Amino acid sequence: MSPRDLATVLLLLLAAFFFVAGVLGIVRFPDTLTRLHAVTKADNVGLGLVVFALLFQADSFLAGAKLVLIWILVLIASATSCYLIAGASLLDGDEESG
Amino acid sequence: MSQLFLGVALLLVLLLVGGLARVLQGPTPHDRLLAAQLFGTTAIAILLLLAESSGAAGVLDVALVLSLLAMVSVVAFISCSRGRGAPE
Amino acid sequence: MTLEMLFDMALVGAVVVAAAYAINAPVLIAGVFVYIVFGVLLSLVWVRLGAPDLAIAEAAIGAGITGAIVLDAARQMGMERRRNPRLRRWPGWLSWAATAAVGVIFAGVFLTVSEGRGDLPQRVQAELPRVGVENEVTAVLLSYRGYDTWFEVGVLLVAALGVLALRAPGESPARRFRWDPPAVADGAADMLVPGGILMAGYLLWQGSRGPGGAFQAGAVLAAIAVLLTLLGRPPIARVSDRARDALLVVGFADFLLVGLVAVTLGGALFEYPPAWAAPMILVIESAVAVSVAVTLSLLFAAGGAAGDASEGGVP
Numbered sequence: 001m002s003p004r005d006l007a008t009v010l011l012l013l014l015a016a017f018f019f020v021a022g023v024l025g026i027v028r029f030p031d032t033l034t035r036l037h038a039v040t041k042a043d044n045v046g047l048g049l050v051v052f053a054l055l056f057q058a059d060s061f062l063a064g065a066k067l068v069l070i071w072i073l074v075l076i077a078s079a080t081s082c083y084l085i086a087g088a089s090l091l092d093g094d095e096e097s098g
Numbered sequence: 099m100s101q102l103f104l105g106v107a108l109l110l111v112l113l114l115v116g117g118l119a120r121v122l123q124g125p126t127p128h129d130r131l132l133a134a135q136l137f138g139t140t141a142i143a144i145l146l147l148l149a150e151s152s153g154a155a156g157v158l159d160v161a162l163v164l165s166l167l168a169m170v171s172v173v174a175f176i177s178c179s180r181g182r183g184a185p186e
Numbered sequence: 187m188t189l190e191m192l193f194d195m196a197l198v199g200a201v202v203v204a205a206a207y208a209i210n211a212p213v214l215i216a217g218v219f220v221y222i223v224f225g226v227l228l229s230l231v232w233v234r235l236g237a238p239d240l241a242i243a244e245a246a247i248g249a250g251i252t253g254a255i256v257l258d259a260a261r262q263m264g265m266e267r268r269r270n271p272r273l274r275r276w277p278g279w280l281s282w283a284a285t286a287a288v289g290v291i292f293a294g295v296f297l298t299v300s301e302g303r304g305d306l307p308q309r310v311q312a313e314l315p316r317v318g319v320e321n322e323v324t325a326v327l328l329s330y331r332g333y334d335t336w337f338e339v340g341v342l343l344v345a346a347l348g349v350l351a352l353r354a355p356g357e358s359p360a361r362r363f364r365w366d367p368p369a370v371a372d373g374a375a376d377m378l379v380p381g382g383i384l385m386a387g388y389l390l391w392q393g394s395r396g397p398g399g400a401f402q403a404g405a406v407l408a409a410i411a412v413l414l415t416l417l418g419r420p421p422i423a424r425v426s427d428r429a430r431d432a433l434l435v436v437g438f439a440d441f442l443l444v445g446l447v448a449v450t451l452g453g454a455l456f457e458y459p460p461a462w463a464a465p466m467i468l469v470i471e472s473a474v475a476v477s478v479a480v481t482l483s484l485l486f487a488a489g490g491a492a493g494d495a496s497e498g499g500v501p
């Protein structure tokens with residue numbers, strides 16, 4: 001196995017760990033804000049590791065750039081979404097009833 | 099290598115099915131929305147893995163569109179619940 | 187069993203589970219969110235079926251437009267509304283029987299089509315050089331069956347006219363979402379809007395060679411318009427009613443015009459001469475993309491106005 005493939009495998013396993021942790025968090029954590037914390041890990045780090053893993057296999061600069069662009073777009077969407085959800089959740093007083 | 103990509107994609111699909119229960123359980127709409135948001139990202143990861151394992155054209159463009167529009171549903175929910183006409 | 191089959195079975199299982207959850211959700215808003223995930227799963231299914239054109243369209247419409255439309259409807263019905271108890275009295279066996287019947291029909295169609303397909307794919311491929319585009323889907327949509335697609339653009343136009351006719355008088359999208367969105371949301375939208383316009387142009391241009399085309403580009407543009415409408419900055423309010431109507435019609439009219447030009451050049455309607463086919467198709471697709479974008483964003487921006495108008499009508 002070439003070093004590039006090895007890096008891909010390791011990074012993918014790490015990414016899978018983050019996605020498992022994110023879903024476990026969303027199912028098991030007690031309230032909205034802790035669940036939100038779990039989701040952001042899977043969103044930002046999990047997908048980032050997948051992108052990083054696949055970059056080692058990209059055969060052209062353009063394909064790699066597309067992968068990175070997808071990650072950047074998800075970072076923008078995820079950061080904004082989680083800010084909006086957290087704000088709305090606090091305004092509704094979820095943390096008291098949750 | 100492409101088998102590994104498919105295997106991880108399979109794991110992500112199973113995770114998605116398992117986590118869907120949270121959308122039903124809530125208890126607040128924000129919990130449901132968070133779970134839906136996570137599955138959007140999961141689907142993007144699955145698409146990246148499928149693109150790499152199959153090499154088919156256009157699969158990355160699907161992921162690109164999904165990531166570009168990942169925010170729209172969240173903004174829709176917030177503006178419907180916070181904006182004019184929101185249930186008090 | 188190969189890993190491919192396992193993955194496909196898991197994906198189909200996920201689609202069925204999501205559909206069941208969406209129908210049986212305890213409260214309305216839960217069903218809405220599961221339905222949004224269901225749409226994303228469907229675009230994965232299209233990818234696995236080797237139809238990336240449909241997957242892109244499904245992703246853009248599902249994530250960008252129907253999600254917002256259904257959420258807006260849920261707002262008007264009450265997000266935490268329980269399931270309608272009257273629906274439960276609907277005899278269960280009847281809906282199962284109807285579903286089974288539809289399933290049998292689909293299975294029958296699937297089996298006959300896959301048997302009777304014959305050499306059609308080869309014939310489509312063989313004619314491609316004369317069509318001027320390399321993407322089979324675009325070739326079929328705009329050249330082989332130009333009439334169908336022209337009328338489909340007409341159907342979209344009729345839908346837009348219906349929405350305009352049903353709109354409550356004096357209602358405007360700018361009034362529907364008048365709020366003070368968080369600065370973060372506005373800032374993110376300011377980054378995404380140019381990206382979306384670029385993406386639409388890319389899909390339009392790409393459509394002649396690979397997955398993409400007028401409908402995908404129009405759907406992405408419309409999704410960006412929906413995002414801006416939600417933030418209280420509806421792009422549709424920036425053009426006059428007359429200009430909006432012109433943009434709605436331009437796809438249908440331009441399609442016909444190019445078809446007629448083909449007639450004057452000695453062909454039948456929509457039979458583009460091979461030397462001119464590529465630019466002619468691009469001209470049609472550009473105009474159709476604009477009309478699709480305006481129509482889809484109008485479906486959201488002008489929809490659901492009745493309840494809001496009565497609400498806003500109180501002095």
